[in-house]
Amino acid sequence: MSTAEFSISLAAQQAKKVAPVIAQLQHKEKRNVLLAVAEQLREREEAVLSANAIDMQNAKDSGLDAAMCDRLLLDPQRLESLAQAVEVIANQPDPVGSMSASETMASGIQVAKMRIPLGVIAMIYESRPNVTIDAAALCFKAGNAVILRGGKEALHSNLALAECFHAALASFDLPDQAVTVIPDPDRAIMNELLTLNDSIDLVIPRGGEGLIRFVSEHSRIPVIQHFNGVCHLFVDRDADLSKALNILENGKTQRVGVCNALETLLVDKAIAAEFLPRVQALFAQHSVRVHACEQSLPYFPEAEAATEHDWHAEYLAMEIAVRVVDDMQAAIAHISTYGSGHTEVIVTEHLSRAQQFIRVVDSSVVMVNASSRFSDGGELGLGAEIGISTSKLHAYGPMGAASLTTEKFVVTGSGHIRA
Template identity: 65%
Template sequence: MTFSIKEMAKKARIASRQVAKLTASKKVEVLNSIADNMLKQTDKILAANKEDLEAGRQADLSEAMLDRLTLSEQSIGNIANAVRQIAAQDDPVGSIRDIRRQPSGIEVGKMRIPLGVVAMIYESRPNVTIDAAALCFKAGNAVVLRGGKEALHSNLALAECIHLALKSHGVDPNAVVVVPDPDRAIMNELMTLNQDIDLIIPRGGEGLIRFVSENSRIPVIQHYKGVCHLYVDKAADEVKALSLLMNGKTQRTGVCNSLETLLVHKDIAASFLPMAAAMFAEHKVRVHACENSIAYFDGAEPATEADWDTEYLAMEIAVRVVDSYDQAIEHLEQHSSGHTEVIATQDYSRAQQFIRDVNSAVVMANASSRFSDGGELGLGAEIGISTSKLHAYGPMGAESLTTEKFIVLGDGHIRQ
């Protein structure tokens, strides 16, 4: 198949002008129609997915990769539901805020508008195709989707559900472009098309993200590692704290919102750490402990400086006893990856202070770090998680795919 990625991006730019002007209700109709099409075409999608899985097994993909690639009737239903949730959210485009009359007499406000064209570069998860298309469309953007070659058949089957919905509502199908050839050279060319693409979001391993960040001529949203912390304050409810620790560390380990470091206030260490140790033993969690906590854990290794910055993504955790709240904050200032930090405390003032003091993308009091996810935070789905503070910070939903322009209303006003 020969095609030009440059031409595709240009067509997406043209389509983006139509999408930007669609009414909120038209966008809701199209999104619900995408969800309907997915349910109607479940068999077709599963057949395409089977092709990808068979090719994947022949290519000796890892089990983890095959797992991410696999769709089922249930997962298709879940993805369709996420699309309906996105459809049901407030429309982020067109809202006007803060109109104020200035001393010159002009009225100035800000109006929320789409970014234009967003490009996604991702690996093998086919759900990203739908999530990204739905979020970009909700935000009034066109999107260029370049998924991994392992998921190509699945992605094309999902794209058909999208294109049918667009066409049946009179929307230019180039509003959602699925790149039909996931060749590396295509990706490299995509990153140079700053005339027609406004933002690139890479989703995948750190290598991919660094590669895109360093080579793209288009702004990039970066999502680096999540070294998430739970700080158990001296005023913590120990049962709740243990439950946050267990959920954060053991529910799923290969995800960026799992816990990697436990900080414990010294006044509660003697009663809390034995409970933590028993839970770790039960779940076979390997422990890297500081010198003040190592005695509580059977077979723990001494934590090195490197442990405080390690994303284990496994049944493995670093543990440190801190002398004070301030020392916990200091630890976070040095080692936080800016993703998610949690305090367990029953002390109202302390919880409030932590929420203000810690400037990670997601800061929690008495809730599991595993909630740090677009769906759980109320975004319907997420197109990515930004760990840099520019433009967006944390899980990105439709609103993160928009910007604001100034609007000025005068009646022949000129500047003196």
């Protein structure tokens, strides 16, 4: 369907019509389709990268910032990683149809729960074309049809990636409408999409805070939210400082434009004098801009004094806020006030303190002595993720295929009637 002919209402109706077809596919059938998608990504590498080159040039011409350009970029290595992620998803156990243990009620009936697809999922996202394949593969694995609305900056890439998925579907005589990439970035189409609660069962926005708030406020369809990734690293008084420095370097500087990058460093005052000079040298090496609290400011000659805004900030850049805290309780209080529910890290060799941090910190991912960069569906065993939910209904944290299903009760009797 051409852009001029595209109707989101019709596309949603078609997705709803084919959703039962996808829901009834067996594990082997879905696995074979996904393996074919991975193969198509490799065979069509040149076409996909050529489409991405158009998007990259347009991004540079329009002055898109470096972090967004990094998210937008596809290269042979990233495309191969995408194909490998699809293969991992293909080979995972099928969540659809799995049953919980049956329980016998006092009445004698047998009660269990079965996982079933959600139906039609709409994904609204910005900049990152890999989401097109990750989301499509995960939704398909979970037996759902999916409608994908990417940002205009990635339109050529997204359409080229959609062709890879459609070619795989066609090779198994499955309908294209199982995976729909909206070919027109017009905001009016997204606005209409959010009203189609008769056809679409769930909306997942993934992108900047403005996009997510807009979707949450205007959607008639249930929304799973992924707000800011304001990730904290707390270095405890009993931390191995070499470990802490490596975890800080990886979390802040490896890739800055992603939601699992560190944005705030909290340091126990008991080790601040020893640790912060090492941090300063690290940040100077990577040209990291620092917003420092009053106690940490003397350690960073080029730093700016931190304001209230900095504790809320998701910089997505070589930029970080630094705060010295009295102890772990003060660090937890800071995270409780300013955290976004994404990922929080403690570095410590004190076991009971680590356990307390895990119990008390209210975040979808809590880590001990590991980089925040592991807060990713692929790294956590999901193959890929459709997003990281920072709300708690009905998923919390990185969402794989199982998070794209729900459960129904299955009751078995032998002529039982209620007394």
